[in-house]
Each structure stands twice: as structure tokens, then as C-alpha cells.
Amino acid sequence: MSIAAALLAGIDDRFVILLINLYNCCMKTILFVSGLLLLIATEILKVYFIMPFPHMQMVHTLGFSYFINMHLWWFRIAGFAIIVYPAAEFLRNSNRLKKGLLVGVLVMYAVVAYLCNFKFTANRIFYEVKQIGFTNASEGMKDYNKLVIGVVNNGEVKAYPVYIVAYHHQLKDIVGGMPVLITYCSICRTGRVYSPLINGKYDSFKLVGINNSNAIFEDEATKSWWQQASGKAITGELKDAQLNEVPSQVMFMSQWLQIHPNSRVMKPDNNYLQQYSDFSTGNFKIFSP
Secondary structure (H helix, E strand, O other): OOHHHHHHHHHHHHHHHHHHHHHHHHHHHHHHHHHHHHHHHHHHHHHHOOOOOOOOOOOOOHHHHHHHHHOHHHHHHHHHHHHHHHHHHHHHHOOHHHHHHHHHHHHHHHHHHHHHHHOOOHHHHOOOOOOOEEEEOOOOOOOOOOEEEEEEEOOEEEEEEHHHHHHHOEEEEEEOOEEEEEEEEOOOOEEEEEOOEEOOEEOOEEEEEEEOOEEEEEEOOOOOEEEOOOOEEEEOOOOOOEOOEOOOEEEEHHHHHHHOOOOEEEEOOHHHHHHHHHHHHOOOOOOOO
């Protein structure tokens, strides 16, 4: 072999090695970016379509959102499985600048995950009531011009101020020995009372978001989602099931007490006095820091 041929062979080998290294680097980058986008998209989409963000629910996305929420950890596992190898390779073979960039990107994902799970979810914005107490109308009642949701059962009469229920969106109580679920949607201004009896057992509910401008709740047992205005399961294991509605009335406190002067009235939960005040005056900020 001539000297020229040997030099050309060496150049060809080096070029092939360069191409292989470039290909490996590109594949690692593509894998890392793909896994990262999957992780970030999962965290954002799980809340975007069921919270009052711009342009949400422009298409029929309830089923998609429910699927993500029910399989959230599988999406996370898949995302981390995709990025773990390229991330380890970048940390082992990259310079300080690239390592810092990698860490920064992972921190960005952590911030997104925190916001989407602890700041922007419905049950982290509108907390559940902690203390339910009642007072008689004669005990210094001052909210005569406020709306209430009134319930009468088995001789017991109770009234729930709308400004309290509207903040929590739902609360459980017992009226005349019967468990009831008191609900109010502050967007469409509907107050409904249901029996929380599902498949022969009394269940608990939590607020998960909105659908068609109406609150949706999730039951603890089956994780099905229920529409507040209709009491109907709209997705999940119990789809199309119906909660039994309990007769109730929405009227001003003064009107209610004229009809039921011995009614007991729910007192504000002292843990949320500021939220009640802001909510009733229109100063409540959904995404306040």
C-alpha cells in the first residue's frame, strides 16, 4: 500500500468514527428532549383542560384529561425511563457548562411539576372545609342579605351560606340523620344537594376542576368524575351513574328565616375567613402566589 492510500484510509476511519460519535450524541439528545417533553406535557395537561386557563376546553378534552390523571405515574415512569440513560451519559462525559445546563433543565421540570401539583390544582386553590359549626339565627346573625342553601330533613332545618360553600364548592354534613353533600358552583351559580351514597356506601368527594363551566368532583372509591349541576358521573368507572338529589332551596337568609325561624345556620370556618371575604367581594385571585 502506498503512503497516499494509507493516509486516505486513516482519514476514512476517522470520518466514520466522527459520524458515529455525532450520531450517538444526537440520539442521546433526542431521547433526553423527548422524555423531558413527555414529563412536562404530562404535568401541564393534567390540569390545563380542567382548570380556567386560556382556551381550555376548546375541544372535547375531558376524556383525555381524565386518562392522564388516572395514569399519571405511568407517564412519569416512562418519561424518567427515557431520560435516565442520556442524562447519565451527559453528566459523565460533558463539560461543566453542559452539566450545569442539564441540571438547570431538570430543575425547570421540578418547578413545573410543583406548580401543577401544588399550586394550580383545584383542591389546592379551594381547600376543603376543616370545621363545620352552626349557630342559631338569634345568636347575632348579620348575614340576612346573603344567599343560603337551605335543607330540611326529618325535622332538622339547616342553612348553608352560599359565600362559604362557593369557596369550598362542596362539603359533607348530616341533616336529620341523613348524610348530604352540599355543593355550589361559583362559575355557573348553581346550588345542589345530593346524597353521597354510591353503590350502597357513603363516599367522599373532592373538587378536581371544571367542565363546560361547571365544577366537577371526584369520588374517593372509584375516582369517577361527577358534574356538579346534574349529579351525573361524566367519566370513569361509574360513567352515567346518577347521585340522588336531596330537596333544597336557594334564597336570601332573611327569606329562609321567615319560613324557618328555628333554622340553624352554618358558621364560617375560622381557617378561611380571608378567603371567604375575598371570594364574596370578588377580590379572590385563583392563581395568587
